[in-house]
Amino acid sequence: MGLQGRAAITGVADFKNERKYTGKRKFYTEQWAELTQLAITDAGLSKQDIDGLCCASIPESSMFAPATIAEYLGLRVNFAEMVDLGGASSVSMIWRAAAAIELGLCEAVVCAAPGLPIPSNPNPPRRDPTRLFGSVSANWGSPQTEFDVPYGNVAQNAGYALIAQRYAATYGYDERALAKIAADQRTNAQGNPNAVFYGQPITIDDVLQSKMIADPLHILEIVMPCAGGCAVVVVSDRLAKKCRHRPVHITGCGEHLTTRSVTYAEDMTVTPVGPAAASAFRMSGKSPRDIDVLEAYDCYTITVLLTIEDSGFCNKGEGIAFVNENDLTFAGSFPVNTHGGQLGAGQAAGMAGGMSQPVEGVRQIMGRAEGRQVPHCDTALVTGTGGIMSEQSAIILEGA
Amino acid sequence: MDFPRPLPVPTPTTEPFWNGLAEGQVRLQQCDDCDAWVFYPRSHCNACLSPNLTWKTVSGKGTIYSFTVARRPTAPQFADDIPQLIAVIELNEGVRLNSVMVNIDPTALAVGLAVKPVFHRQDGSTLLYFEPD
Ligand SMILES: [Zn+2]
Numbered sequence: 001m002g003l004q005g006r007a008a009i010t011g012v013a014d015f016k017n018e019r020k021y022t023g024k025r026k027f028y029t030e031q032w033a034e035l036t037q038l039a040i041t042d043a044g045l046s047k048q049d050i051d052g053l054c055c056a057s058i059p060e061s062s063m064f065a066p067a068t069i070a071e072y073l074g075l076r077v078n079f080a081e082m083v084d085l086g087g088a089s090s091v092s093m094i095w096r097a098a099a100a101i102e103l104g105l106c107e108a109v110v111c112a113a114p115g116l117p118i119p120s121n122p123n124p125p126r127r128d129p130t131r132l133f134g135s136v137s138a139n140w141g142s143p144q145t146e147f148d149v150p151y152g153n154v155a156q157n158a159g160y161a162l163i164a165q166r167y168a169a170t171y172g173y174d175e176r177a178l179a180k181i182a183a184d185q186r187t188n189a190q191g192n193p194n195a196v197f198y199g200q201p202i203t204i205d206d207v208l209q210s211k212m213i214a215d216p217l218h219i220l221e222i223v224m225p226c227a228g229g230c231a232v233v234v235v236s237d238r239l240a241k242k243c244r245h246r247p248v249h250i251t252g253c254g255e256h257l258t259t260r261s262v263t264y265a266e267d268m269t270v271t272p273v274g275p276a277a278a279s280a281f282r283m284s285g286k287s288p289r290d291i292d293v294l295e296a297y298d299c300y301t302i303t304v305l306l307t308i309e310d311s312g313f314c315n316k317g318e319g320i321a322f323v324n325e326n327d328l329t330f331a332g333s334f335p336v337n338t339h340g341g342q343l344g345a346g347q348a349a350g351m352a353g354g355m356s357q358p359v360e361g362v363r364q365i366m367g368r369a370e371g372r373q374v375p376h377c378d379t380a381l382v383t384g385t386g387g388i389m390s391e392q393s394a395i396i397l398e399g400a
Numbered sequence: 401m402d403f404p405r406p407l408p409v410p411t412p413t414t415e416p417f418w419n420g421l422a423e424g425q426v427r428l429q430q431c432d433d434c435d436a437w438v439f440y441p442r443s444h445c446n447a448c449l450s451p452n453l454t455w456k457t458v459s460g461k462g463t464i465y466s467f468t469v470a471r472r473p474t475a476p477q478f479a480d481d482i483p484q485l486i487a488v489i490e491l492n493e494g495v496r497l498n499s500v501m502v503n504i505d506p507t508a509l510a511v512g513l514a515v516k517p518v519f520h521r522q523d524g525s526t527l528l529y530f531e532p533d
Contacts, residue, residue: 133406133475140411141411143440145406145409146408146409147408147497149406149475150405150406150408151486151498151499152473152475152484152500153498154474154475155475158484161470162466162468162486162488165466165468165511166466166511168511169510169512212471214469214470214471214474215469215471217468261498263488263496263497263498268465268466268488
């Protein structure tokens with residue numbers, strides 16, 4: 001049961017990440033068209049090959065996003081899906097696409113995540129800015145509105161800080177190890193000209209001397225928002241044969257979620273990526289020691305630490321020792337987030353940050369990672385994380 | 401721009417909890433069928449989905465499960481509260497809730513610290529804060 005590895009990613013595309021975007025503003029439909037055109041060109045496919053799409057929500061249309069995109073691009077699709085799993089959406093789009101292809105519903109699915117600014121609306125809708133709390137719902141009847149927001153537990157920083165603090169009390173903490181994750185990933189970003197921090201390496205001490213935002217999280221342990229956008233095209237084995245690059249098969253997947261607010265997680269330090277990665281490993285017949293590169297969703301350093309532990313690369317509670325003992329750079333003993341991750345390359349808006357990880361895993365396996373290529377890279381674990389460790393998903397990518 | 405404090409607007413299901421706080425009492429639902437304590441208030445038990453939940457008054461005592469000291473406001477509405485002492489409290493009944501610690505120096509915050517309720521009144525609402533027990 002599970003994925004048989006009969007679907008592969010054969011094309012990728014991304015916009016350059018920019019902190020202060022100066023280019024032309026574009027609607028998400030327009031970015032979908034551009035990313036799709038780039039991804040299918042990269043793969044060596046034509047528009048007529050595309051018969052499926054996976055998206056996240058688009059600002060132009062709060063409902064019917066897949067139909068809006070299909071119509072705009074002139075696609076006839078046999079599989080259309082909008083995924084609503086926050087930062088886990090991109091990884092989850094990809095396994096849904098692979099599953100639909102293996103079921104025989106379709107043969108070529110575009111999964112895209114735009115994240116460039118949209119044009120300024122000359123008639124902005126009236127919204128009450130005093131009732132906006134980031135991704136936390138402010139709607140009446142939402143448990144977050146009623147039991148999170150009044151206590152100030154809103155947005156992401158506080159939630160991840162709560163997780164880190166609980167981890168520290170349970171297993172002990174070494175702030176230098178957490179800072180090392182940010183520093184090593186920043187080293188990786190030096191091989192990625194599209195990273196917002198390209199040309200700006202940092203040290204562990206730089207991280208520890210940066211501003212404390214919510215104890216124990218320093219600002220350099222938190223992603224930098226930026227403009228960007230990424231896409232992949234997932235195809236059947238039959239179509240993969242006519243593509244230009246080494247096909248990157250999706251051989252395992254998993255997904256897990258239990259709570260929206262981490263307050264109610266059974267154990268804040270035991271994250272949903274555990275069951276998600278276990279499912280992906282089981283399905284692919286791989287184990288953590290088979291993994292050449294880990295592309296782990298990294299909104300915060302603590303997210304990477306817990307993903308390393310809960311995916312099974314070390315025992316629970318031993319993540320800090322693991323990070324201290326391993327070089328996480330592309331040239332190191334355990335390469336993590338070889339493009340810099342979102343900590344080093346920037347977190348593009350929309351769901352694009354989470355699509356950067358699968359795109360990088362694909363580039364590594366295709367042997368197209370240029371200045372940051374991991375030698376002999378055949379197998380990757382890629383994870384996505386939404387909310388405050390609310391939902392996580394995992395895929396195993398393997399070169400043919 | 402003025403950012404008024406976001407306060408809870410009770411629903412028919414949650415009203416007994418908020419009314420309890422206004423009266424200086426912590427009330428929780430307990431499941432008649434599986435004995436699980438339920439928080440936040442729900443229509444059905446989140447352990448067994450039974451609709452048979454009974455409101456009970458509890459001590460409100462518990463411990464700090466985790467905490468953070470937010471040195472930048474988590475939202476503009478909390479700019480006057482910096483540093484925010486945000487805590488997740490585990491009540492003695494085992495349920496967890498979001499809260500704010502008061503009457504404590506930030507450096508004294510610790511996971512496992514015993515706490516008791518403070519009924520914090522604000523603009524017609526009562527929020528459940530905590531202080532060291
Ligand atoms: Zn029950």
